[in-house]
Amino acid sequence: MKVKQKFINRNSHWVLLSPYIILFCLFILIPVISAAVLSFTYFNAVQPPKFIGLKNYISLLTQDTVFMQKVLPNTIKYALIVGPGGYILSFIFAWMLAQIPKTPRTFIAILIYLPSMTSGVMMSTIWSIIFSGNQLGYLNSFLIEIGMITEPIQWLQSPEYLMTIVIIVALWSSMGVGFLAMLAGVLNVNEELYDAAYIDGVSNRFQEIIYVTIPSMKPQMLFGAVMAIVNTFTTSGLGVALAGSNPTPQYAAQLIVNHIEDYGFIRYEMGYAAAASVVLLIIVWIASRVSWSLFGEKD
Amino acid sequence: MSSLKSRRINPDKFHKSQLKFYAILIPVSAFMVLPILFIIFHAFKPIDELFAYPPRFFTTRPTLDNFKRLFTATTESNVPVSRYLFNSVVSTLFTVLFTLWVTASAGYVLSKKNFKGKDTLFTINTLALMFVPVAVSIPRFLVIVKLGLIDNFFAHILPLLAMPVGLFLVKQFIDQIPNSLIEAAKIDGASDYYILMKVIIPLIKPALSTVAILAFQTSWNSIESSAMFINDESLKTFAFYMNTLVSTTGNTVAGQGMAAAASLIMFLPNLILFIILQSRVMDTMMYSGLK
Numbered sequence: 001m002k003v004k005q006k007f008i009n010r011n012s013h014w015v016l017l018s019p020y021i022i023l024f025c026l027f028i029l030i031p032v033i034s035a036a037v038l039s040f041t042y043f044n045a046v047q048p049p050k051f052i053g054l055k056n057y058i059s060l061l062t063q064d065t066v067f068m069q070k071v072l073p074n075t076i077k078y079a080l081i082v083g084p085g086g087y088i089l090s091f092i093f094a095w096m097l098a099q100i101p102k103t104p105r106t107f108i109a110i111l112i113y114l115p116s117m118t119s120g121v122m123m124s125t126i127w128s129i130i131f132s133g134n135q136l137g138y139l140n141s142f143l144i145e146i147g148m149i150t151e152p153i154q155w156l157q158s159p160e161y162l163m164t165i166v167i168i169v170a171l172w173s174s175m176g177v178g179f180l181a182m183l184a185g186v187l188n189v190n191e192e193l194y195d196a197a198y199i200d201g202v203s204n205r206f207q208e209i210i211y212v213t214i215p216s217m218k219p220q221m222l223f224g225a226v227m228a229i230v231n232t233f234t235t236s237g238l239g240v241a242l243a244g245s246n247p248t249p250q251y252a253a254q255l256i257v258n259h260i261e262d263y264g265f266i267r268y269e270m271g272y273a274a275a276a277s278v279v280l281l282i283i284v285w286i287a288s289r290v291s292w293s294l295f296g297e298k299d
Numbered sequence: 300m301s302s303l304k305s306r307r308i309n310p311d312k313f314h315k316s317q318l319k320f321y322a323i324l325i326p327v328s329a330f331m332v333l334p335i336l337f338i339i340f341h342a343f344k345p346i347d348e349l350f351a352y353p354p355r356f357f358t359t360r361p362t363l364d365n366f367k368r369l370f371t372a373t374t375e376s377n378v379p380v381s382r383y384l385f386n387s388v389v390s391t392l393f394t395v396l397f398t399l400w401v402t403a404s405a406g407y408v409l410s411k412k413n414f415k416g417k418d419t420l421f422t423i424n425t426l427a428l429m430f431v432p433v434a435v436s437i438p439r440f441l442v443i444v445k446l447g448l449i450d451n452f453f454a455h456i457l458p459l460l461a462m463p464v465g466l467f468l469v470k471q472f473i474d475q476i477p478n479s480l481i482e483a484a485k486i487d488g489a490s491d492y493y494i495l496m497k498v499i500i501p502l503i504k505p506a507l508s509t510v511a512i513l514a515f516q517t518s519w520n521s522i523e524s525s526a527m528f529i530n531d532e533s534l535k536t537f538a539f540y541m542n543t544l545v546s547t548t549g550n551t552v553a554g555q556g557m558a559a560a561a562s563l564i565m566f567l568p569n570l571i572l573f574i575i576l577q578s579r580v581m582d583t584m585m586y587s588g589l590k
Contacts, residue, residue: 012491013412020405021420023461026446028427031438038438093327096320098308104321110574111328114335117569119520121542125562126334128545129341129555138337141353172331177464177513177584184584187309194308219588226428226589227464233431257433264437265527273437280434288429297590 032281038274045268056275067276070251071259074163075283078255079232081167083287086174087228091221093175094182095209109183116176116231124241127169131155131242156242159252166239166253176231178224185220189213218295225291233257233284256280335566341559342366349556365556369564372557378532380540384564387519387537390455394518395511397460402510406469407499411481412491421470425589427463436523443528454528455536459518465510471586472506473499505579512572512580519568541565 008015039056041049060067093112097105118126130138133154140152155161189212197212214221239253240246246262248254254262256276264273310317341349343361370380409421432439439458448454476499484494500507525539541561544554573580 009490013408013414016404016491016495017408017420019401020461020466023401023457024424024427024463026442027439027458027461028430028463029423030442031435032430034438034441035435093324096324099310099320100317100324101310101312106577108324108328110577111332113573114570115331117516117573118335118566119516119522119538121520121522121538121545122338122562122565125541125545125558126338129559130334130337136350136352136354138354138356145353172334175331177587180580181584181587184581184587188585189308191308217588219590220584222589223587230429230431234433237433260434260437270437270441277434277437280431284429284431284434 035274035277035281038271039278041271041274043269043271043274045270049271052271056272057279060272060275060279066247066251066254067259071254071256074251074253075236075255077163078167078170078236078253079283079287082170082174082235083228083232086171086232087178087225089171090175090179090224090228091182094179094186095213097183098186109180112175113179115173116179118173120235120237120241123169123173123238127165128156128242128244131165133157156244157249159250162239162243162248162252166242169238169242170232170235173235174228174231176227178227178231181220181227182217182224185217185224186213189216218297222291222295225295226288229284229287229291233280237261256283338559338562338566342556342563344556344559346556365560369557369560378535380537382533383535383537383540386452386455386534390452390536391515391518394456394459395514397456398462398465398514399507399510401460402462402465402469403500403503403507404495405466406473406503406506407491407495409466410470410473411476411478411499424463424466424470428467428589430463432523436527440527449528450531450534451528452534455518455521455524458524459514459521462510462514462517465513468509468583468587469503469506471588472503472583475586476502505582506586508576508579509583512576515572516569520565537561538565 038049040051040053042052042055043049097109097112100108115123132138132140133152133156135141135144135152137152137155139155140149143149144152153161155165193212193216194208197208202208202211236255236257239248239255240258240261243249243253246258246266248258256279260273260276260280263269263276337356340356340358342365343363344358345360345362345364348355348358348360372380409417409424443449443454443458448457480498481494484498489497520538521536522539522542525535526542529535541558544561545558
């Protein structure tokens, strides 16, 4: 008993760390590694995986017309608008909030943070009523009222509108943890720096932001960027949730995540879906590297 | 110098120059909050108002009918709604508690102990901040199958416990605690477990509150585990039930009201928790920077 006690005390850091490490390996590390391994196999979830080399990647890039023509362009468009867009908006709002007193700031900050608390399911309930395809939909009813349209529009089933709606909803819900971090960052910039900057010749708000605010809160800006990237790709199930079907009508809002689910859980081509997962992880990784080189401390 | 003072961030009181910010922030916050207000009103609308034309934003005769219908409704397999709600509450409670425990102890070790491999571990965790769970949903599913967790209640809890963002925030926060405090406790003969319980945890309550909110949101809103790992209808969660409600009955008259009522039940706990803990969240975020 004594020996055991001694062992537990001497190795306390491993005892305390092990639950996290075990769970981290099981549910994050092993899935990522097995995705990489599975991506080189043919696996239909019934028979054991069969090694086929790079074939999944080759067919993903050369034969999968849906992937190359719809999914990849959609994902790039979605990621480029929602990622940097949501990120720039969070910074602008955080900066503006820092310019007003505490009580209204807290109140407005909560309102802006609210949508990011809603889950995908809830978002689709809310927005599918607003964009409902018959005249009872709020948008249709409003547009008919003001005379812009005469016939209700099938917002969520028409390929030409669906992607735009998905992007609006994703932006609406993009002020998450990164936004809060940036708000704290702006508020904690040393005020003497501003005074010093004015003495050095900074003359307006814009210069103030570029030369003082952003450099002083680089760590928060980087954290915000990483969170924005992750948020962008985790909300990408929205198109399917709003349209109510996977694939979305004419693949209008089909993103890599939906493509993975389509192949993995509808067609049971797990190896192929894993290859798409690896492509997605690489995209996320590249995006994070880019933000790292923009905001990381170089030393 | 007076012109400098008026430009100051974090002002103490209202000044005319702030009007332009309000002019932008108030419409923006209205846009953010309108859809949510809308779901609140929708949940209390009687049937004729739900489908009134032109649709009405506010309800004139609020009623609890939608909630009553929601709670008396049973699914095809005769599972009452209260059962889903119970599952959600229990799994969320355990997820939050275990996440706090796991993150606090790992954060303490990574921040204050010295051992080989510590920096590597933290670097791996920082890389894992970029982890997008949906991207590897298939291998994750296979791991759950191999662990024999299919149709096990723990499938709701275990996959969510390792939270890279949580560990990151807690570790950064503990970094701010002076080492001398821990050394003093060590001289008094305290073990690491004692220091963690009596010194660290009381000091990092803001960071733990933030992790609690994040863990709560993830677990409470999660439909992944119910949809993929659980086949037994009586073990599924409220979020999943709501999802079926939206997709199968979303267009029927009764369904829309029920879905709105369910949405409100989904949303309110998130909101209340965040409002109670928001000042602590902001304290945590001060140390949230990545380098």
